Amino acid sequence: MLRIAVPNKGMLSEPAWNMLEEAGYRLRSNPRQLVVEDPDNDVELFYLRPLDIAVYVGRGTIDVGITGHDLLLNSGTDAQEVMDLGFGASTFRFAAPQESDIRTLADIDGKRVATSFDKLVHDYLTGHGITAETIHLDGAVESSVQLGVADLIADVVSTGTTLRNAGLRIFGDPIVHSEAVLIRSPRLDADDERLERLERRLQGVLTAKRYVLMDFDIPVDRISAAVDITPGFESPTISPLHDKQWSAVRVMVPKDKVNRLMDELYEVGARGIIVTAIQATRM
Ligand SMILES: Nc1ncnc2c1ncn2[C@@H]1O[C@H](COP(=O)(O)OP(=O)(O)OP(=O)(O)O)[C@@H](O)[C@H]1O
Ligand SMILES: O=P(O)(O)OC[C@H]1O[C@H](OP(=O)(O)OP(=O)(O)O)[C@H](O)[C@@H]1O
Ligand SMILES: [Mg+2]
Numbered sequence: 001m002l003r004i005a006v007p008n009k010g011m012l013s014e015p016a017w018n019m020l021e022e023a024g025y026r027l028r029s030n031p032r033q034l035v036v037e038d039p040d041n042d043v044e045l046f047y048l049r050p051l052d053i054a055v056y057v058g059r060g061t062i063d064v065g066i067t068g069h070d071l072l073l074n075s076g077t078d079a080q081e082v083m084d085l086g087f088g089a090s091t092f093r094f095a096a097p098q099e100s101d102i103r104t105l106a107d108i109d110g111k112r113v114a115t116s117f118d119k120l121v122h123d124y125l126t127g128h129g130i131t132a133e134t135i136h137l138d139g140a141v142e143s144s145v146q147l148g149v150a151d152l153i154a155d156v157v158s159t160g161t162t163l164r165n166a167g168l169r170i171f172g173d174p175i176v177h178s179e180a181v182l183i184r185s186p187r188l189d190a191d192d193e194r195l196e197r198l199e200r201r202l203q204g205v206l207t208a209k210r211y212v213l214m215d216f217d218i219p220v221d222r223i224s225a226a227v228d229i230t231p232g233f234e235s236p237t238i239s240p241l242h243d244k245q246w247s248a249v250r251v252m253v254p255k256d257k258v259n260r261l262m263d264e265l266y267e268v269g270a271r272g273i274i275v276t277a278i279q280a281t282r283m
Pocket of ligand 2: 138139140141155156157158159160161162163
């Protein structure tokens, strides 16, 4: 069985569960369950803290896992990234009090930086030739400056609301852009058949979410103009209509481009354009 580590709590947990469920895997039935066997799919799910997942997968006791790109970097393990999962996006940034004179990376030299991601911060600063003390805190890092244990912080920023409310100001470039990723153990071959099946399933969920099916009718002599606008994945399906002057086209298009594509298709003569959601895919 392929052993899969799944976040048990935090920001990444629910989207990860939803994605696995849509990919056809069995989830735990109560929050106290730590392991779920799913013999039908030949997998075993281990519910673990996202921070720890890179450790287990890096050491090879678990084959694959879902965690954050930033958490993986911070873990310093040998786990390998397999694919981006399209949720849990964040940036990791430095911030200092509004009135502080720490405004650039160079100003961090000799200061105290509070963070939950010590290694990530330390590696970044060292890479930029800056020496600073990192103060490890488990959470609520934004309070550390006001409470006097640090001069600035480095933390996950999503909307920026927490920082603003704490009177902190972002400065410098983002240290890292992150999202949820699938990682694999260095002991598991990248072309392991069980891993490839998991990847195809997750990719199928992403595609179903990002694409829609578009149907439209088009005069036969405009087909090539229409296909230029919506080339699809491999090639659009084109079927004859009862009226020999017209054809029906079915094609997958990116959801976020639907309206622009409908305008362009209409302009080259397409009519009866219909868009439908996709339930599942295997590309
Ligand atoms: N708004 C956010 N706050 C915290 N982490 C976020 C956010 N958005 C995305 N993430 C990502 O979630 C991961 C952190 O998840 P983790 O479960 O460790 O912390 P959490 O969601 O803050 O839970 P907790 O701190 O309560 O344990 C990181 O990869 C981070 O980039
Ligand atoms: O930019 P925002 O949208 O405000 O989100 C970012 C904040 O959310 C997280 O905190 P969390 O709620 O996980 O608490 P924690 O600091 O105790 O981990 C993160 O550590 C930031 O503090
Ligand atoms: Mg947190």
